Amino acid sequence: MIKKVLNDPEFLFYDLIERILVAVAKVKINDIQTNLVVIFTKKGEEIKIVTTYPCKNIDKEIKRKEGIKWVRM
Numbered sequence: 001m002i003k004k005v006l007n008d009p010e011f012l013f014y015d016l017i018e019r020i021l022v023a024v025a026k027v028k029i030n031d032i033q034t035n036l037v038v039i040f041t042k043k044g045e046e047i048k049i050v051t052t053y054p055c056k057n058i059d060k061e062i063k064r065k066e067g068i069k070w071v072r073m
Contacts, residue, residue: 005038013070
């Protein structure tokens with residue numbers, strides 16, 4: 001599931017404060033459609049997952065953070 005988000009994100013952001021990457025994609029968890037947010041770092045081909053969390057209202061999350069904390073890549 002995390003690989004799917006990393007390989008085919010709907011949104012990809014750079015977190016200006018934490019200096020880290022944020023990928024977002026729709027996933028199905030226990031038959032519930034939601035968005036999975038994956039916070040990660042990438043150096044060359046090496047990817048390290050910092051955390052992940054589901055987010056039902058991704059538009060609200062993006063609106064709250066984009067331009068202030070996140071910039072779209």
